[in-house]
Amino acid sequence: MKVDGRHYRSLWWDHDKDALQIIDQRWLPHDFRIQQVNTLQEFAEAIVEMRVRGAPLIGATAAYAMALAMRLDPSDAAMDQAWSFLNATRPTAINLRWALDRCRNRLRPLAAAERAAAALALAHEIADEDVEINRSIGAHGLELIKQIAAQKPAGEPVRLLTHCNAGWIATVDWGTATSPMYQAHDAGIPIHVWVDETRPRNQGALTSWELGSHGISHSYITDNAGGHLMQHGQVDLVITGTDRTTRRGDVCNKIGTYLKALAAKDNGVPFYVALPSPTIDWTVSDGVAEIPIEERSEREITHVQGKAGDGAIDVVQVTPDGTPGGNPAFDVTPNRLVTGLITERGICEATEDGLAGLFPDMAAAR
Numbered sequence: 001m002k003v004d005g006r007h008y009r010s011l012w013w014d015h016d017k018d019a020l021q022i023i024d025q026r027w028l029p030h031d032f033r034i035q036q037v038n039t040l041q042e043f044a045e046a047i048v049e050m051r052v053r054g055a056p057l058i059g060a061t062a063a064y065a066m067a068l069a070m071r072l073d074p075s076d077a078a079m080d081q082a083w084s085f086l087n088a089t090r091p092t093a094i095n096l097r098w099a100l101d102r103c104r105n106r107l108r109p110l111a112a113a114e115r116a117a118a119a120l121a122l123a124h125e126i127a128d129e130d131v132e133i134n135r136s137i138g139a140h141g142l143e144l145i146k147q148i149a150a151q152k153p154a155g156e157p158v159r160l161l162t163h164c165n166a167g168w169i170a171t172v173d174w175g176t177a178t179s180p181m182y183q184a185h186d187a188g189i190p191i192h193v194w195v196d197e198t199r200p201r202n203q204g205a206l207t208s209w210e211l212g213s214h215g216i217s218h219s220y221i222t223d224n225a226g227g228h229l230m231q232h233g234q235v236d237l238v239i240t241g242t243d244r245t246t247r248r249g250d251v252c253n254k255i256g257t258y259l260k261a262l263a264a265k266d267n268g269v270p271f272y273v274a275l276p277s278p279t280i281d282w283t284v285s286d287g288v289a290e291i292p293i294e295e296r297s298e299r300e301i302t303h304v305q306g307k308a309g310d311g312a313i314d315v316v317q318v319t320p321d322g323t324p325g326g327n328p329a330f331d332v333t334p335n336r337l338v339t340g341l342i343t344e345r346g347i348c349e350a351t352e353d354g355l356a357g358l359f360p361d362m363a364a365a366r
């Protein structure tokens with residue numbers, strides 16, 4: 001997507017510098033800073049500190065990290081060590097393990113001398129595939145938006161609600177939940193997006209930055225406003241992203257997603273999840289019982305970062321000194337609350353049959 005008129009992906013290989021470049025998302029939406037990642041330690045920090053974030057982007061970053069590891073030492077032992085080191089960075093988004101497994105499976109049969117080049121080629125492949133997957137999710141989601149638009153008086157916007165940032169900077173490009181929004185806007189369909197702020201880290205501000213840069217009408221709302229808006233008929237469709245979806249369609253996503261799904265169910269608002277296939281965990285069925293939920297630092301709750309009047313980016317404390325916090329970063333929405341899953345192969349029910357119907361190859365391989 002474009003930033004100041006120039007097209008960017010959220011990460012890219014600089015051939016002159018022979019190194020990966022990322023957008024350091026800690027400074028967005030106020031500052032657009034690019035960082036070169038040089039060591040395995042820097043890769044791990046980038047994921048843990050959420051310089052890169054969003055399930056698909058975490059996966060693609062890990063693939064480039066594996067490429068670096070193979071450059072330094074292409075042995076089996078180094079590959080296994082890199083796998084464990086990187087896999088421990090964030091526990092919930094399954095794309096991390098998916099990418100690391102894919103790298104290891106591809107590289108293991110190769111001679112050591114071939115591994116560095118093959119690993120870099122595979123990282124490029126994973127990044128390019130992600131772009132295509134998200135483009136397709138957008139095309140299928142666009143049909144959904146078109147159907148809703150067709151039921152409205154001409155010119156009235158389709159009002160969507162989204163939670164967190166499942167946008168282009170959370171993927172390599174396009175985003176998952178935002179891809180249908182970009183494609184609807186580009187097709188001339190009027191839309192308006194309610195953007196949940198998404199405490200504690202306010203990823204909604206990233207979504208607002210993305211949508212605003214693309215000229216898409218949107219409003220930044222508190223996390224608790226969604227239910228009220230739904231009760232008053234102000235939301236036509238909810239689309240969120242996901243960090244891990246089980247084979248029966250339970251959806252793990254940013255904390256607060258579950259409450260949006262409950263409110264949507266109570267108000268008859270369709271609740272869809274944009275789901276790239278690498279985010280399906282075919283080994284897990286019951287998401288509430290089986291998905292590990294990342295617990296992050298309480299400092300993310302007691303302190304907030306923002307831009308001060310003089311333009312400086314600053315962090316301020318919002319709670320009394322010493323206030324204890326609890327910070328589960330994700331929750332699980334049971335499949336019964338999910339109207340449908342928008343995948344790169346089409347839209348399906350959030351059920352085992354629905355997912356296996358679209359992805360028989362993957363369902364059989366588990």
Ligand code: MRU
Nearest residue numbers: 053054055166170176241242254
């Ligand atoms: O903690 P984050 O910011 O990495 O969480 C991101 C989300 O929850 C997204 O909705 C999800 O990863 C899908 S991104 C296309």
